[in-house]
Amino acid sequence: MIYLKTDEEIELMYEANQLVGKTLGELAKHIAPGVSTLQLDKIAEEFIRDNGAVPAFLGYAGFPNSICTSVNEQVVHGIPSSKMILKEGDVISIDCGTVLNGFVGDSAYTFCVGEVTPEVMSLLKTTKESLYLGIQRAVEGHRLGDIGNAVQTYCESHRYSVVRELVGHGIGRKMHEEPEVPNYGRRGCGSLLRSGMCICIEPMINMGSKNVVFEKDGWTVRTKDRKPSAHFEHCIAIRPEGPRILSSFQFLEDVLGDKAI
Ligand code: MG
């Protein structure tokens, strides 16, 4: 069952997602060598609560924290820890969710810690670009496979690989609603896209092979070959005039300035 949202519901989704964007902006001020991922988690939780919302991830299926922090070869769902200290040259995907006025916001960005190698920067840029290519295809009358195909084709043309085990998703009153939104697929295949659908598009792109391993902590997903991975996520609504991005990277990019990806 795919829930189509009303205009009013989409405005509430926008509010929840803008708060995620602001939280990522707050975190951008603190990402630096020597900072632990647990410190970032505390900053995010406090910021979300100070803004009258609740962290969507905290307690979700038993997840212990408010954000997912996935460093280098970790793809997604990394658990914040006082033992995970960021160091120069790392990359960290921060995935953040809020619940505000009964609706969920969900967005992710991969940040650089200091200077990263040109190879890693290229992976991040390509992954972010593929997200926007996917969003461009999220048009009424297209199909889900059009989105995944755009992401996959672009990333594979740069010799990167697309994680298969994890996908984007519908979103609304619940964080994960139907449909699944894979980052791979065939044009013209899959569910028809309709105005009022709200979905998260979230490419997870590996520098090496597409294979991943699920760690024994029950959450963390990492690349099998331990090469770096990148992850960017926007929440969008499909509207008659085209896709509307409900989340925002503007707040974090204002903080990062010319260091933004
Ligand atoms: Mg997310």
Ligand code: MG
């Ligand atoms: Mg998501």
